[in-house]
Amino acid sequence: MKCRLLTTFEPWWPDMVAMTVKGRPLEIGIVDLFDGSPERDAEFIRSFAQTAEDLGFAGIWLPEHILFFDQYESEYPYPSAPSAADPTRSEVHNATVDGKPRVEVSDDQGLLDLFQTAVQVSRATTRIRFGSSVLLLPLRNPAMISRELLTVGELTGDRFDLGVGVGWSSEEIEACETDFASRGRRNEDMMVDLRSRWSQDAAERPGTVRATPRMLVGGHSPAAIRRAAQVGDGWYPWNLTLPQFAEHHATYARKVAGSGRDLADQHVIAGLRFSGNLEALPAVVEGYARLGADGVNVSLRTDARSYDETLATASRILELAA
Numbered sequence: 001m002k003c004r005l006l007t008t009f010e011p012w013w014p015d016m017v018a019m020t021v022k023g024r025p026l027e028i029g030i031v032d033l034f035d036g037s038p039e040r041d042a043e044f045i046r047s048f049a050q051t052a053e054d055l056g057f058a059g060i061w062l063p064e065h066i067l068f069f070d071q072y073e074s075e076y077p078y079p080s081a082p083s084a085a086d087p088t089r090s091e092v093h094n095a096t097v098d099g100k101p102r103v104e105v106s107d108d109q110g111l112l113d114l115f116q117t118a119v120q121v122s123r124a125t126t127r128i129r130f131g132s133s134v135l136l137l138p139l140r141n142p143a144m145i146s147r148e149l150l151t152v153g154e155l156t157g158d159r160f161d162l163g164v165g166v167g168w169s170s171e172e173i174e175a176c177e178t179d180f181a182s183r184g185r186r187n188e189d190m191m192v193d194l195r196s197r198w199s200q201d202a203a204e205r206p207g208t209v210r211a212t213p214r215m216l217v218g219g220h221s222p223a224a225i226r227r228a229a230q231v232g233d234g235w236y237p238w239n240l241t242l243p244q245f246a247e248h249h250a251t252y253a254r255k256v257a258g259s260g261r262d263l264a265d266q267h268v269i270a271g272l273r274f275s276g277n278l279e280a281l282p283a284v285v286e287g288y289a290r291l292g293a294d295g296v297n298v299s300l301r302t303d304a305r306s307y308d309e310t311l312a313t314a315s316r317i318l319e320l321a322a
C-alpha cells in the first residue's frame with residue numbers, strides 16, 4: 001500500500017469507498033463506555049451491539065479502569081486528538097489542572113468488567129468482534145488472566161482481541177497493590193508468559209484447535225513501540241495525528257524487521273477520539289489506512305438517547321453497510 005504524508009489538510013479523496021488492506025476490508029471499530037448506569041444497562045449494551053453489527057462496524061472496543069478517583073496527581077497522556085478540520089494537527093480536549101492534563105470522568109464514573117461485557121454483547125451478535133482498549137495487564141495474575149482470556153475466547157466464539165497497556169494512573173495501580181514503576185517490565189513478562197501458557201495448553205490438547213487472542217500493544221512511547229514490535233501481534237496507538245502516526249509507524253516497522261518478524265503478519269489499529277463534523281471522518285480513516293493501519297477504532301462519545309443515529313451517520317459516511 002503506497003502512502004503519502006499530508007503536510008496540509010486537503011480533501012484529497014473524491015468519495016469515501018470501502019477500503020481494503022492486505023486484501024481484507026479495513027476494520028472500523030467503535031470504542032464506547034458501558035458503565036451499568038440506568039441509561040447504559042444490559043439491555044442498552046445488547047441494543048448497541050446489534051446496531052453496530054447491523055451497520056457494518058467490525059468491532060466494539062471496551063476501555064478498562066478498575067478504579068476512578070475524585071482527584072488525580074497523575075498526568076493524562078492523551079489530552080489531544082487529531083482535529084476534525086485538519087487531521088495533520090491536534091486539538092486539546094481535556095482540561096488542565098496545575099499545568100497537567102486531567103482525564104475526563106463524571107462524578108459517578110464507573111465501568112463494567114470488560115470480559116463480562118464482551119460475553120454479554122456476543123450473545124446478541126454473530127459477527128462483530130470485541131476488544132480491550134486497553135486491558136491493564138500488569139494488574140493481573142498470570143495464571144488467572146490466562147484462564148480468563150481462554151474462557152472469554154470460548155464464550156465469544158473466538159471474537160475477542162486483546163489490547164494491552166501499562167496504565168497511566170499511579171493512583172489506580174497503587175490502589176490495586178501493584179508497583180507503578182515496574183509496570184512496563186511486568187506487562188512484557190506477562191505477554192511472554194501468556195504465549196507460553198497457551199502453547200502448553202495447545203500441546204496438552206492434541207488435535208484440538210483453540211484460538212487465542214491476538215495481543216496488540218497500546219501506546220506510542222519508545223518502550224510501547226518496541227514491545228509491540230518484538231513481543232506483540234500488533235500495535236494500537238491512540239490519538240495520533242497523521243504525521244505523528246507516520247513517524248511512529250516507520251519506527252515500529254523498523255523494529256519489527258529488526259526482530260526478524262514480518263510486518264505483514266502484524267496487525268495495526270489506529271485509535272482516536274473524534275469530535276466534530278462526521279463528514280470529516282473519512283479523511284482521518286483513509287489517512288491512517290494509507291499510512292499503514294489495518295483498522296481504525298473511533299470513540300464518538302455517543303449519547304445513550306441518540307447513539308443509533310450517530311452510528312448510522314458514521315456508517316453511511318464510511319459506507320460500511322454498503
